[in-house]
Amino acid sequence: MFSSDFRSRGGSQVSKRIQVDIAGQTLTLFDDDRVLADYRVSTGLNGVGEENGSGCTPRGLHRVRLRIGDGCPVGTVFRGRRPTGEVCDASLVAANPGRDWILTRILWLTGCESGRNRGGRVDTLRRYIYIHGTPDSEPMGVPRSHGCIRMRNLDLIDLFDRIPRGTRVEILG
Numbered sequence: 001m002f003s004s005d006f007r008s009r010g011g012s013q014v015s016k017r018i019q020v021d022i023a024g025q026t027l028t029l030f031d032d033d034r035v036l037a038d039y040r041v042s043t044g045l046n047g048v049g050e051e052n053g054s055g056c057t058p059r060g061l062h063r064v065r066l067r068i069g070d071g072c073p074v075g076t077v078f079r080g081r082r083p084t085g086e087v088c089d090a091s092l093v094a095a096n097p098g099r100d101w102i103l104t105r106i107l108w109l110t111g112c113e114s115g116r117n118r119g120g121r122v123d124t125l126r127r128y129i130y131i132h133g134t135p136d137s138e139p140m141g142v143p144r145s146h147g148c149i150r151m152r153n154l155d156l157i158d159l160f161d162r163i164p165r166g167t168r169v170e171i172l173g
Contacts, residue, residue, distance in 0.1 A: 014166050018131075018159075020149055022048055022057060022173035025141045027131070027149065029159060037158065040140035042150040047143065048173035050111075050122035055146050058124045061112040062169040065125060067160065068106040074153050078102045078132075093135050100146055104133030104153040105160045109169055131169075132156065 016036070019028045022043050029037045049056030068081050077086040079102070086092060088103050109131065111117030111124035118124065133153040138144060140152060149171075151159065 014164060014168065016163050017168040017170070018163070020057075020169065020171045022059075022143075022171065025143070027151065027159070029162060036162065039151055039155045039159065042134070042138065042140050042142060042144045043173075044145050044147045045143050046147070048171075050117050050124070052121045052123070052127055057143075057145070057147050057149065057171060057173065058109075058111065058117045058122070058127070058129055059171050059173045060117045062109040062117065062124055062171065063112060064107045064131075064163065064165055064167045064169060065110040066106070066108040067163075067165055068108065069104060070160070072104065074104055074157065075133075076104055078106060081106060081108070088135055090137070093137060101134050101138070102130065102132045102148075103135065105156050107131040107160065107163075131159070 015032050017030050025041055027039045027041045028035055044055055044057035046055040048059050050058045069076060072083055073087055075088040077084045077088050088101060107130060109124050109129045116122060129148055131149045133156045134150040
């Protein structure tokens with residue numbers, strides 16, 4: 001089902017995998033076929049699609065290319081995948097209406113299907129598609145992102161701490 005590029009650094013097969021269900025706005029973590037956790041998420045407001053600049057969430061097979069933010073405080077604000085020194089709270093959100101918040105941790109995705117979500121104008125990695133945290137004021141269970149997969153910050157930490165780089169991610173839409 002998945003190619004051999006889903007190997008961890010030690011060469012052993014990664015048994016954990018993630019499935020994102022766009023219709024249900026859920027992310028499920030599996031170990032083989034056993035469900036380890038279910039989370040509510042928020043995906044692209046513009047629906048599903050792979051085109052660069054679309055604001056859509058890409059479908060298909062992916063993997064976690066990079067894990068960013070390990071050990072950062074809950075609510076750490078990222079810009080360009082680097083902590084800004086800010087920690088998000090209600091007053092910071094109020095002072096920056098409309099800001100696309102990327103908080104706490106980043107799981108940067110790369111596509112695995114050439115022509116669908118890898119390469120050219122459909123490249124998930126070059127589109128900067130992440131699984132990332134968002135302010136608590138943002139709703140879960142409804143599409144609201146710019147194409148990324150948003151999670152509650154504590155849920156994201158839980159997920160982040162359970163998975164290695166290279167974890168398979170299938171986005172169904």
